[in-house]
Amino acid sequence: MVKNKIMIPTLKWNNGVVDMIDQTLLPEIYKVISVKTVKQMWDDIKRLAVRGAPAIGCSAAYGSLLGIWKDRSKSTISLYEKFVKDADYLATSRPTAVNLFWALERMKKTAAESLELDADAFKKILLKEADTIFVEDDRMCRAMGQHALKLIPKRKSEFGILTHCNAGGLATSGYGTALSVMYAAAEAGRNIHVYSDETRPLLQGSRLTAWELEQAKIPVTLICDNMASQVMKEGRINMIVVGADRIAANGDAANKIGTCGVAILAKYYGVPFYVAAPSSTFDLTLKDGSLIPIEERGGEEIKCGFGKWTAPRKVDFYNPAFDVTPAKLITGIITEKGIIENPTMAKVKKMIK
């Protein structure tokens, strides 16, 4: 049996504060921070202390409660107004992952429907909604892993799976999206070997995915992003699975920068390319991926990413945090409801209502 859980959940509501692993310090330092204010949650999402579309959604849901939780006001309407302001503020922390907006909208809807409650009951029903988002996330992740099992043959020789960035337990409430496929496969006794792109500039693949899989005792080999072509060429990779931050109605999928490049290589080498994401990652209001806003980040992540300047300090840079993989390069999208093979708008709409 595989140890498929990291030591504590990625984040946890703890009586008025949110305890989260500070993911910027991994793998060298394992530290849990206590997030006490909405402003602190905004900063921690922005600086990627917590990251990964589903984990951002969960953090924002709990985070939206931090302002009102210790407010002693007995006026539900004044709590509601404060809550909406806080939720709208948290929505400005990052632009690409849709789960952030999805979770906050869900919280706001519950709040708007609960104005007849007294102040204490209002807070409790919002906490219950955040807990539900958290628990549902775990259930969706496990369902994705089970759906994907049929893609991984039982065999003696290793089945190589390449992933990019971290769509693991650390990117969700605890079980992962892309990595749910690895966890479920390992639990089912499949002989898998994971190749993890280090994922520049912030190295989520080496800092988080390699760490997380090592914890779970799943064989993992770390490579630089620019080695993905070589491992595919050598026949080491049987399948690619990545996560997503937002998926448009036609199946175009935004994910960590570099994902689209991996998909193009996969097409060239004839390796199946899968995206794993829960239905909360779909944004059916966007007809295609060109409408997904792409976050650009600062130059120090590239020029001074490891505590040392590794480029001329003033040199021009470009640092898009995500790219969009066109649906035509995607073999299938693994969701909690099933796998959308060769995604099209019709198939996406049929699966994700």
Add this chain to the structure above:
Amino acid sequence: MVKNKIMIPTLKWNNGVVDMIDQTLLPEIYKVISVKTVKQMWDDIKRLAVRGAPAIGCSAAYGSLLGIWKDRSKSTISLYEKFVKDADYLATSRPTAVNLFWALERMKKTAAESLELDADAFKKILLKEADTIFVEDDRMCRAMGQHALKLIPKRKSEFGILTHCNAGGLATSGYGTALSVMYAAAEAGRNIHVYSDETRPLLQGSRLTAWELEQAKIPVTLICDNMASQVMKEGRINMIVVGADRIAANGDAANKIGTCGVAILAKYYGVPFYVAAPSSTFDLTLKDGSLIPIEERGGEEIKCGFGKWTAPRKVDFYNPAFDVTPAKLITGIITEKGIIENPTMAKVKKMIK
């Protein structure tokens, strides 16, 4: 007029020692080291203080002299024997770049043909041969830049050129292979803008190419390797030019890891992909690229590349230093003799005799 020379040559024979820029310290520290022994040259090539196929060739040529230069023996035959031993030892420093072996063979041939000379004249003729290799390298680089000019249109809007790793002045005697194209274009007044892949794990693109182009006042934008797909998708790239460490008889070209991936992306996006390399980089004894030995390097370059551990310390890794781009993905090979368009064995043999 563009300042197309870096401050001093990449390396220089200086009366019995070889002065070289320690490229591992750039861009933060510009330091010239004096290499005094054959062993030291072996170490400095191995640890990449000097790197780039043509620069390795020049360094090895001069380096092979260091042992005999201060030897007071009057016996030419004993100097010859020592010289051959030193040259053969230097040939073991790195396996992929053919210029290393090419330069050392050329030195050994001159030595073997000069046994009738007295000891002093023997040393002098070998120094002359090393100087010739050095000067010819510069001439070949400048010729490549001139041949490539026809590929770059005169126009008002920027012409975007993407490169990978450093095939610049620092990789040669001073003018570059891939970067000779940029230098010649800038000197001819073409409106170019270079995109430099940072080139993990050792960041030659950010540490060396960005630095070198900034010195020359050529506009350069630094990106991570996994952003190459995105800048091509956005239409910013009109042409790709890279160097090579060894080119087989059929045109398959070994170059820094990640190059083949860039070539596959270029094919997908319809961007012309060029390799720039002097004839000394061709190895006509190899019928195709599968026969080129690929150096594998240690894991710390990936896991602890910048003085900080960014991956679990014991995690498995794979670190091939080069990959081979198949000739069918190469639009043309720019040599000092002209451009080999859509390279095949027949065309390569015709151009490189």
